[in-house]
Amino acid sequence: MKPTVSDTSLFARLRFVLVETSRAGNIGSVARAMKTMGFSDLVLVRPRHADALRDEEALAFASGALDVLEGARVVDSMEAALAGCNFAAAVSARLREFSPPVLSPRQLATQLHSQPALHAALIFGNERFGLPNEVVAQANVLVNIPANPAYSSLNLAQAAQVCAYECRMAATDGAVGDPLIGFSGEAASVAQIEGMYQHLEQALVEIGFLDANNPKKLMPRLRRLFARTQLEVEEVNILRGVAAQMQKRCR
Numbered sequence: 063m064k065p066t067v068s069d070t071s072l073f074a075r076l077r078f079v080l081v082e083t084s085r086a087g088n089i090g091s092v093a094r095a096m097k098t099m100g101f102s103d104l105v106l107v108r109p110r111h112a113d114a115l116r117d118e119e120a121l122a123f124a125s126g127a128l129d130v131l132e133g134a135r136v137v138d139s140m141e142a143a144l145a146g147c148n149f150a151a152a153v154s155a156r157l158r159e160f161s162p163p164v165l166s167p168r169q170l171a172t173q174l175h176s177q178p179a180l181h182a183a184l185i186f187g188n189e190r191f192g193l194p195n196e197v198v199a200q201a202n203v204l205v206n207i208p209a210n211p212a213y214s215s216l217n218l219a220q221a222a223q224v225c226a227y228e229c230r231m232a233a234t235d236g237a238v239g240d241p242l243i244g245f246s247g248e249a250a251s252v253a254q255i256e257g258m259y260q261h262l263e264q265a266l267v268e269i270g271f272l273d274a275n276n277p278k279k280l281m282p283r284l285r286r287l288f289a290r291t292q293l294e295v296e297e298v299n300i301l302r303g304v305a306a307q308m309q310k311r312c313r
């Protein structure tokens with residue numbers, strides 16, 4: 063069974079808000095950045111092109127995330143964009159003298175994940191002008207992506223990607239890949255692995271590779287090698303099969 067997204071999971075509690083975006087291509091790219099990380103709630107505040115969601119460049123850059131684009135809402139005020147949210151995070155390249163507490167995307171993601179009552183909006187500014195001061199002043203936190211101090215302004219969609227990625231990592235506890243894909247067999251028991259070492263040792267003596275009177279560090283080294291691999295039952299059986307065949311050949 064596929065894991066489902068519960069209402070309290072961060073995937074259902076996070077909105078991406080783009081304020082006065084100039085380039086429709088960036089809107090498409092943000093949709094893609096969101097979908098690749100499992101997010102879908104997109105709101106645009108006064109985009110420069112009224113028809114930005116149907117713009118050719120937006121559609122092309124969204125690629126396989128057309129559903130996020132189609133589901134996006136266009137509004138004309140911050141108030142409308144934040145309806146239903148109880149936490150606002152202004153995402154900004156610029157640190158200001160007077161600003162709410164500053165967090166990195168990782169710190170923000172950790173906080174949002176650990177507080178399931180929060181319905182949060184990540185608010186991104188215009189490509190040239192960033193976010194208006196009033197928007198930053200209303201936010202609970204300012205999210206800044208640590209970057210090269212000499213050139214710290216990321217492309218809008220790339221900034222959205224970094225934030226979306228960190229939120230995904232927090233929401234999935236850093237899980238890599240799909241736990242349902244990939245073969246994984248039953249782990250071998252200590253007794254099975256000990257039996258394999260004994261069998262292997264005997265076989266190595268019988269073929270003359272291991273000198274029983276002067277074994278040196280061969281077995282400890284082989285133990286160290288296999289200890290790094292988390293052996294499975296089937297693999298232990300294969301290695302015992304190899305040992306048995308070695309013995310058979312030299313008897």
Ligand code: SAH
Pocket residue numbers: 153154155156185186187188189190191192193205206207208209214215216217218219221
């Ligand atoms: N010249 C603008 C930068 C705009 S980049 C300025 O000085 O603010 C467009 C948007 O991408 C920004 O409004 C912000 O939301 C996001 N962004 C870009 N770089 C960022 C960074 N280092 N940290 C946080 N947000 C960033």
